[in-house]
Amino acid sequence: MSSTYYLGRPLPGVVGETRRMCHVFPAQTSVPTRLVALCGVSFDREQLELLDGPRGMPCEPCLRSVPRPRHEVQLT
């Protein structure tokens, strides 16, 4: 299985430059024409550039919605 999430941000001109945040989208088996980020915003597929890593400003509500693995120290 590939990763559960992928990153994308609106292309220039779709939204204002200050709102071009890096959103987190749940991976899907098929590519829908409309993608909904974890924070609730939605974009048409052609309005987004998909990123292979975090770039630019991250969308905080999206990041908070991702269950992150924790590196916890085991006490012995």
Ligand SMILES: [Zn+2]
């Ligand atoms: Zn977002």
